[in-house]
Amino acid sequence: MGSGNYIPLFHSERAKGRVLYRLFAATVLVGICLIWAYRVSHIPRAGENGRWVWIGLLGAELWFGFYWIITQALRWKLIYRTTFKDRLSQRYEKDLPGVDIFVCTADPVIEPPLMVVNTVLSAMAYNYPPERLAVYVSDDAGSILTFYALMEASQFARHWIPYCKKFNVEPRSAAAYFASVQNPHGDDDHTTHFEGVKNLYEEMKDRIESAARLGRIPEEVHLKHKGFSQWDSYTSKGDHDTILQILIDGKDPLAKDIDGWALPILVYLAREKRPHHFHNFKAGAMNALIRISSNISNGQIILNVDCDMYSNDSLSIRDALCFFMDEGKGSDIAFVQFPQWFENLTKNDLYSNRLLVVTNVEFHGIDGYGGPLYVGTGCFHRRETLCGLKFNKNHKFDWKIRDNVRNRQQNVQDLEAETKPLASCTYEQNTQWGNEMGLKYGCPVEDVITGLSIQCNGWKSAYYNPERKAFLGAAATSLPEVLVQHKRWSEGDLQIFLSKYSPAWFAHGKISLGLQLGYACYCLWAPNCFAILYYSIIPSLHLLKGHSLFPQISSPWFLPFAYVILAECLYSLVEFHLAGGTILGWWNEQRIWLYKRSSSYLFASIDTILKFLGFANSGFIISTKVADGEVLQRYKKEIMEFGSSSPMLTILATIALLNLFCLVGVVKTITLDRRSIGRLGETMPLQILLSGVLVFINLPLFQGLFFRSDKGKYGRLAHNYLCIITDVHRYINHEQLAIGEEEVRWIKSINLVLELERSPLFKSGTPSNSTPEMGTGLRELFVIVLLAVLSSPQAVLGIRFVIDREECFSHDIKYEGDTVHVSFVVIKVDSSWQYSNDGVDLVIKGPSGEQIQDFRDKTSEKFDFMARNRGVHRFCFTNKSPYHETIDFDVHVAHFSYYDEHAKDEHFKPLMEQISKLEDALYNIQFEQHWLEAQTDRQAIVNEAMSRRAIHKAFYESAALVGASVLQVYLLRRLFERKLGMSRV
Numbered sequence: 002m003g004s005g006n007y008i009p010l011f012h013s014e015r016a017k018g019r020v021l022y023r024l025f026a027a028t029v030l031v032g033i034c035l036i037w038a039y040r041v042s043h044i045p046r047a048g049e050n051g052r053w054v055w056i057g058l059l060g061a062e063l064w065f066g067f068y069w070i071i072t073q074a075l076r077w078k079l080i081y082r083t084t085f086k087d088r089l090s091q092r093y094e095k096d097l098p099g100v101d102i103f104v105c106t107a108d109p110v111i112e113p114p115l116m117v118v119n120t121v122l123s124a125m126a127y128n129y130p131p132e133r134l135a136v137y138v139s140d141d142a143g144s145i146l147t148f149y150a151l152m153e154a155s156q157f158a159r160h161w162i163p164y165c166k167k168f169n170v171e172p173r174s175a176a177a178y179f180a181s182v183q184n185p186h187g188d189d190d191h192t193t194h195f196e197g198v199k200n201l202y203e204e205m206k207d208r209i210e211s212a213a214r215l216g217r218i219p220e221e222v223h224l225k226h227k228g229f230s231q232w233d234s235y236t237s238k239g240d241h242d243t244i245l246q247i248l249i250d251g252k253d254p255l256a257k258d259i260d261g262w263a264l265p266i267l268v269y270l271a272r273e274k275r276p277h278h279f280h281n282f283k284a285g286a287m288n289a290l291i292r293i294s295s296n297i298s299n300g301q302i303i304l305n306v307d308c309d310m311y312s313n314d315s316l317s318i319r320d321a322l323c324f325f326m327d328e329g330k331g332s333d334i335a336f337v338q339f340p341q342w343f344e345n346l347t348k349n350d351l352y353s354n355r356l357l358v359v360t361n362v363e364f365h366g367i368d369g370y371g372g373p374l375y376v377g378t379g380c381f382h383r384r385e386t387l388c389g390l391k392f393n394k395n396h397k398f399d400w401k402i403r404d405n406v407r408n409r410q411q412n413v414q415d416l417e418a419e420t421k422p423l424a425s426c427t428y429e430q431n432t433q434w435g436n437e438m439g440l441k442y443g444c445p446v447e448d449v450i451t452g453l454s455i456q457c458n459g460w461k462s463a464y465y466n467p468e469r470k471a472f473l474g475a476a477a478t479s480l481p482e483v484l485v486q487h488k489r490w491s492e493g494d495l496q497i498f499l500s501k502y503s504p505a506w507f508a509h510g511k512i513s514l515g516l517q518l519g520y521a522c523y524c525l526w527a528p529n530c531f532a533i534l535y536y537s538i539i540p541s542l543h544l545l546k547g548h549s550l551f552p553q554i555s556s557p558w559f560l561p562f563a564y565v566i567l568a569e570c571l572y573s574l575v576e577f578h579l580a581g582g583t584i585l586g587w588w589n590e591q592r593i594w595l596y597k598r599s600s601s602y603l604f605a606s607i608d609t610i611l612k613f614l615g616f617a618n619s620g621f622i623i624s625t626k627v628a629d630g631e632v633l634q635r636y637k638k639e640i641m642e643f644g645s646s647s648p649m650l651t652i653l654a655t656i657a658l659l660n661l662f663c664l665v666g667v668v669k670t671i672t673l674d675r676r677s678i679g680r681l682g683e684t685m686p687l688q689i690l691l692s693g694v695l696v697f698i699n700l701p702l703f704q705g706l707f708f709r710s711d712k713g714k715y716g717r718l719a720h721n722y723l724c725i726i727t728d729v730h731r732y733i734n735h736e737q738l739a740i741g742e743e744e745v746r747w748i749k750s751i752n753l754v755l756e757l758e759r760s761p762l763f764k765s766g767t768p769s770n771s772t773p774e775m776g777t778g779l780r781e782l783f784v785i786v787l788l789a790v791l792s793s794p795q796a797v798l799g800i801r802f803v804i805d806r807e808e809c810f811s812h813d814i815k816y817e818g819d820t821v822h823v824s825f826v827v828i829k830v831d832s833s834w835q836y837s838n839d840g841v842d843l844v845i846k847g848p849s850g851e852q853i854q855d856f857r858d859k860t861s862e863k864f865d866f867m868a869r870n871r872g873v874h875r876f877c878f879t880n881k882s883p884y885h886e887t888i889d890f891d892v893h894v895a896h897f898s899y900y901d902e903h904a905k906d907e908h909f910k911p912l913m914e915q916i917s918k919l920e921d922a923l924y925n926i927q928f929e930q931h932w933l934e935a936q937t938d939r940q941a942i943v944n945e946a947m948s949r950r951a952i953h954k955a956f957y958e959s960a961a962l963v964g965a966s967v968l969q970v971y972l973l974r975r976l977f978e979r980k981l982g983m984s985r986v
């Protein structure tokens with residue numbers, strides 16, 4: 002800082018090739034403007050057909066162009082950082098600041114205790130003075146299993162840390178290390194130590210895993226450690242006192258490793274939870290940790306890692322300190338974000354988990370404008386800035402001040418007792434926590450909004466992406482999980498955009514324009530869905546009708562379209578390749594890009610709108626970190642996992658099938674009339690290309706839909722379609738039909754197709770437009786949809802859910818006298834270390850509240866009853882044990898008499914009746930099969946991953962989907978009804 006002998010601790014370098022990129026971007030911008038000009042100058046006049054379709058396209062293209070422009074902020078000014086750790090050591094080795102590491106976990110089933118332990122071990126073994134290091138684990142599940150695992154880890158660490166330091170091994174997560182090193186060749190001393198420590202690890206692993214399997218800890222262990230007594234008053238995950246345990250006390254002279262060196266402090270915290278106090282997910286956990294740690298070690302630097310992200314480089318703390326402690330440029334840096342890399346990636350990264358371009362390009366770009374976003378795990382903060390300190394250039398950080406636990410007078414029990422209230426539910430009442438202090442509340446991406454507010458306080462951040470990956474995590478291994486995770490992110494980001502911290506207005510004037518635009522790119526992920534959905538549906542439908550929506554190949558307007566498409570495709574391929582990806586990886590990324598935009602982002606947008614209207618609250622669905630054997634095998638082979646049914650997947654399949662159908666229509670036209678090749682090629686090359694790409698990119702989906710038989714194939718499409726089709730039917734006929742009646746749905750769908758068959762609208766060869774041979778499609782579309790319905794076997798309607806206290810389900814029974822089959826099995830009890838009796842109660846009530854059945858303390862039951870009254874029946878489960886239980890529940894209503902008032906053709910009736918009976922018989926078999934499967938599962942106590950998906954959420958999402966689809970088909974109908982006089986749409 003002005004002084005001649007300032008030697009920096011880090012260096013920032015601008016990327017090369019900037020000028021070239023900017024020139025290229027300018028040409029693309031010209032192309033985009035020309036596309037806009039074409040759209041605007043060719044809008045059909047008022048009253049002309051197709052005006053709104055055209056305006057819609059204009060809207061989509063305006064959006065694409067606008068979004069492209071803001072993404073330039075992420076590519077305009079890339080910078081790369083390097084650190085000089087040796088200089089740091091020379092200057093500050095004796096005065097290194099205290100570092101507190103926060104590890105968050107929230108569910109012992111999907112975040113197994115052994116995984117948490119390995120993350121903790123890797124953090125404890127950092128190459129950093131142990132007396133300045135403290136590791137805090139926040140357990141939002143308050144699980145005794147996780148606590149037990151940490152106790153084990155605190156013992157194992159006494160061997161593990163000296164081993165790591167002595168032989169300087171990497172990585173320092175024991176699991177990852179032993180998986181990567183089979184045998185340390187050479188040195189005998191090393192081999193002996195290796196064997197010893199490996200055996201200890203295996204023994205510890207066995208103990209932790211068997212406790213997790215049994216769901217309880219051994220009795221003798223329970224008695225030995227007083228810490229377990231804190232669970233005596235524990236009722237459930239959402240209702241318990243603060244549990245705080247200092248497992249390794251820095252002051253304790255006995256807390257030494259086997260070589261006699263000090264150990265880092267290790268603390269377990271399960272903050273208080275009460276049903277009527279909202280806990281604010283990870284943000285709440287982090288804030289509790291900030292307070293707790295301030296009373297224990299009060300490190301000046303805080304590192305946050307998720308429980309699945311272990312440290313892969315023991316020098317990372319020093320890297321981060323090079324930024325904070327640099328005398329010249331470090332004093333305004335509030336946080337240093339490391340990229341999130343993953344351990345379990347396959348070669349071509351099927352689900353594009355790596356976010357390669359974000360990590361290797363965009364974040365370097367945003368770093369050029371004031372620093373990256375805070376994206377949760379792998380981020381170092383200065384404690385004060387996280388607590389709301391505003392930037393002031395005169396503020397001096399004094400690294401020497403240390404208020405450490407080691408200097409205190411109290412004994413550890415007193416310290417625990419004094420600290421506990423800081424994690425109580427009520428502590429934050431009437432304080433600025435979650436608002437001006439700590440991580441912000443109310444947003445599913447607490448990290449991004451917190452980072453933004455820190456930057457708005459005048460601070461900068463730094464992005465450090467070193468050669469050796471600093472943190473490695475567990476990436477999602479199935480498509481639904483990826484989509485759900487992206488929904489949470491895009492929803493949270495959109496909420497930030499609309500919140501009082503919006504990068505558009507709040508941040509204006511506080512951060513640079515480049516940074517504002519950079520934030521906007523992420524915050525506006527979700528609204529991309531509308532343009533993408535429009536573009537992937539409308540042009541293809543018009544292809545079917547033979548309406549050209551893009552310039553002809555001979556028109557000069559064709560050029561900007563061709564240029565922008567080609568240039569952007571090639572650019573993204575090159576960018577992806579330079580960022581370190583494979584070609585197939587790029588193709589996979591395009592697919593996920595499309596899938597995210599057409600499903601996750603759509604639901605994120607809908608949910609955000611509902612939230613702002615006050616109808617919904619955003620949750621936090623924790624990503625699963627474990628995959629079961631088969632899923633893992635398929636993942637390794639890069640076979641897409643569709644698994645569970647979800648409305649998001651239904652949308653993807655619908656768009657894919659629609660495009661397939663449109664493309665088949667074109668191929669059919671060409672085969673019938675060879676001369677049409679030239680004409681179609683001339684008038685509609687872009688629509689054919691678009692539809693073709695949409696089909697081609699969906700090949701894995703078609704495979705999952707039609708050609709696969711494994712469990713990861715696309716399931717339950719049939720059911721979802723039935724809902725949609727019958728709702729369309731209902732819509733068209735203005736009749737009421739409740740969701741949930743499978744049989745009625747089948748019949749209505751068939752009816753609908755029959756009616757459409759008869760309708761003159763869809764008779765072949767309707768001479769209605771410029772290319773009559775293309776206009777016969779709607780009927781076939783429905784036939785294809787129906788075929789898809791029939792070809793994918795109907796799944797059983799069972800649901801599996803986790804019960805805390807009470808869960809109720811309703812089922813509408815349409816006819817008196819129907820036979821209702823019900824079955825349930827308690828698959829797994831979360832933690833049954835104290836009670837062996839893990840049954841639940843089930844009470845069934847009829848429409849007027851009369852009790853029909855009442856089971857007490859059953860672990861499984863299968864029975865049927867006859868419905869005396871029609872109407873909504875309620876099935877209420879009560880879990881009296883204090884632990885979560887997983888229940889598999891199945892209801893099926895059998896109804897044989899079939900009278901459908903809308904079947905117009907008498908001859909169909911008996912046939913329908915037979916189909917209905919057959920259907921029912923099949924269903925009964927499936928019902929039995931389902932029950933058996935559930936039973937088997939229970940016996941095996943499946944270790945299967947489970948997301949705690951709120952069931953009402955799923956119902957609501959299906960409703961949203963049905964709504965969207967009705968609208969879509971309604972539009973489609975309207976479209977085809979306008980059959981006359983369309984020269985151009």
Ligand SMILES: O=c1ccn([C@@H]2O[C@H](COP(=O)(O)OP(=O)(O)O[C@H]3O[C@H](CO)[C@@H](O)[C@H](O)[C@H]3O)[C@@H](O)[C@H]2O)c(=O)[nH]1
Nearest residue numbers: 105106107141282283286307308376377378445446623624
């Ligand atoms: O109530 C909760 C919910 C979650 N977590 C923890 O939060 C972390 C992140 O959850 P995860 O399901 O793994 O979400 P990801 O999408 O993988 O996480 C990314 O996105 C989150 C915001 O959506 C950030 O908080 C994370 O740091 C970031 O890695 C995990 O350690 C959880 O244990 C809690 O502590 N309490």
Ligand SMILES: [Mn+2]
Nearest residue numbers: 307309474624
């Ligand atoms: Mn995660």
